[in-house]
Amino acid sequence: MLKKVLKMGVVVSAIALAAPAFAENLKGAIVVMDLTTNAFQIEMADQAVAYGKEVGVDVTRYAPQGSFGDYEGQISIIENLITKETDIIILVAGHTTALVPVVKKAMKAGVAVVNMDNRLNTNDIVAYVGVDNGQGGKDAVDYIAHKLGGVGKIALIQGETGNPVQILRTKGFELGALVHPGLEVVAQQGAAWTEEEGLKVMEDILQSNPDLDAVFGESDNLAVGAARAAKSAGRDDIVIVGYDGQQGGYAAIKAGDIDATIRMDARKMVELSMDAALKYIENGKTTEGVDAETYLAPELVTAAEVDKYYKE
Template identity: 30%
Template sequence: MKKFLSIIMALVLSSLTLVGCQQADSDTKKIGFIVSTLNNPFFVDLKKGVEDRAKELGYDVVVLDSQNDPAKEVSNMEDLTVKNVSMVLLNPVDSDSAVASVMIANNSDLPVVTVDRAANGGNVVSHIASDNAVGGAMAAEFLMERLGGVGNIVELEGTAGSSAARDRGKGFDDKIAESNINIIAKQSADFDRTQGLTVMENILQSKSDINAVFAQNDEMALGAQKALEDQGMKDVLVVGFDATDDAVDAVKRGTMAATVAQQPILIGQTAVDAIDKILKGEVIDAFIPVELKLITK
């Protein structure tokens, strides 16, 4: 009989422990993180920053990859509305199409913070990103100094419609306009290394008098650098944006001239800090900038 009672007590205690664990789990707040793509080192680092800081602050993170597809992004947001998350951190594929995703969250009373790229509509609590226009101007100032204010530049643009491409381009173009440097070609390569290579190869078929290339991210810059190298054009200055590991290595080797450091891990950490404050009832700024710096040899 005593043995039977011991077994019963053990089962009861085990059940209470399980209930306690389940209760603790249910008390852990979850953050939904929709990332534009994980097929890019920058966004892999952004994800790391989000997950590491969330763990430090006691949050779980549900990560969904949009695979650079606006329709997938909308589907991901719909999924998050039924996953019991407290807030959504959205890294849009495209700033215009992101409006649909933000509206889905708004209609479900789910607060949204955007990161790196903004949404062009809907109710967003805050936007955390580098000041891309300032970064574009930093790249322009570097090339103006290296070229002595004269020369021909090719500009590779990011995904059309994204705030990052728009702001980096504006910052760069406005500053370059203060010099006698000409932008002789400007074409989108969708923030992609392979497309950067292909687009640069196509440009080189009609343009040969090129002194520098500004690519609105490092992946395109590395693709452009490869195309130039294949043509023996090693003296062309290539400047990227993001300071990914591959780009920083290229700067150290001298195959790239510079890259604007966006610090994606810090952006992710800053975004989670902002969410933590919001969930605690604090008021935060509508835009929280993250510091940039220029990496050169």
């Protein structure tokens, strides 16, 4: 199995340099979990549409109408895309195993399915492209440890419990806590990835732990919500770290409301996913020469780096 680990900003897309002629008549889709409240899901979908135009593939965005974890809605979408004879599906999976049968069905029907971001528990795909979320969770704790001098009370506001990304970011956080024994984890609670959930959970945490020193929110929305709760409690000294690298998170860093975020490069993930699908199709729908797994390294963004990414 071919596996590649890449640092941010070092990958150049070969196909993007010249759109292949065979791509002009291809129909593509990106299926994410949410297109209403989650900024990173929306960015991935928008980037897929934009990059599709660059390489000649007509890409349409899809997400279930239900809750963030509505994987049954994703199954229905993929079934419909198979019927429509869609050529390429980039899938941000809402469940590690529940979508496997429909993905296998799509591949058998000749659809090039690339699994992006949330890892499916199958190799019956063209490729997987994502970020090392476990490393990102540990990077967040390493930064917190540095800010606190290695000693302090910390909390974790998780994303939706059971989500593939939540599991990995939590594992990274737990590893970071182990390697920094001076940090005491006083709270660990799941939420639904939204700012309002971050606010509500942080209020509960602060009630039980008024001497809290730091918190890691597993999305920028959660971190910004936590910052609102901290500010309302008169606690502007709490170290707060988010995840995803979204404009809301960058704005909060600029304002001094949160200290850092862990950035994921949505554009690069989309480019690598689409390029893998196109190479698969060009190769006669074989995976020869296609990296089975590609992981981008997460990037810590603090006030020192935020101007590279923040858009006013």
